[in-house]
């Protein structure tokens with residue numbers, strides 16, 4: 001593996017657009033592959049508000065480094081495509097994992113139309129960074145085996161069949177991106193789906209950044225607690241009984257995976273009587 005890796009490093013990057021997930025904030029939470037690309041790319045274009053400057057500072061000194069916030073889609077694509085056509089490599093750096101609310105499809109469509117190659121390098125999404133910060137497993141045996149990743153409806157509409165009250169009717173873990181200013185609406189939708197007001201909710205703002213904030217609350221108290229903490233943006237809301245902070249003190253939910261009596265491909269079962 002390391003031989004293959006060294007070979008790639010020596011030969012430099014192919015001239016294409018690498019859509020790189022930077023992770024949630026902590027500069028150590030980018031993948032090794034993403035970091036290598038960032039260090040080698042000739043042009044770095046990044047979403048400034050949630051990508052850590054420490055990461056961007058690892059670009060090589062000769063790299064052209066640009067922020068995407070002041071540019072519209074056509075301008076971004078023009079800059080990236082021109083660079084690739086001139087034989088340069090591009091790191092298009094996105095926060096978290098690019099596949100979640102990364103607006104990458106529209107970039108890929110235009111790049112493809114122009115015949116410019118691209119590749120996606122995944123990153124640690126804020127949903128999983130937040131779970132880690134909270135010390136939570138989102139899929140707890142016998143409680144829930146499903147996580148819904150979604151957003152509350154605000155200025156951006158969601159499709160009719162994805163209304164929050166319908167999704168919440170599954171009573172699984174629900175992760176809400178981009179929803180910190182819509183807490184009242186979130187609560188109303190969950191209540192309409194039959195959730196109880198004492199359901200645990202955890203909010204992590206700027207997960208893994210030095211100024212990270214954690215709020216543990218309940219559905220009933222979510223709007224007031226968010227207001228009290230001054231959280232209006234850059235926050236992940238995780239709701240459901242998997243977020244119960246008491247679970248770790250109970251030892252009530254074990255998986256079958258490590259159960260003595262459960263056989264699977266890698267471990268022979270031990271009879272319950274043994």
Ligand SMILES: C[S@@+](CC[C@H](N)C(=O)[O-])C[C@H]1O[C@@H](n2cnc3c(N)ncnc32)[C@H](O)[C@@H]1O
Pocket residue numbers: 024025050094095096097098099100101102124125126127130176177178179204205206207208209233234235236237
């Ligand atoms: C445009 S979306 C990008 C999501 C990103 N692609 C990801 O996988 O985390 C921005 C939203 O992601 C969430 N988010 C991103 N970074 C975060 C962080 N470090 N802590 C908490 N939430 C974060 C917030 O809900 C924020 O409103």
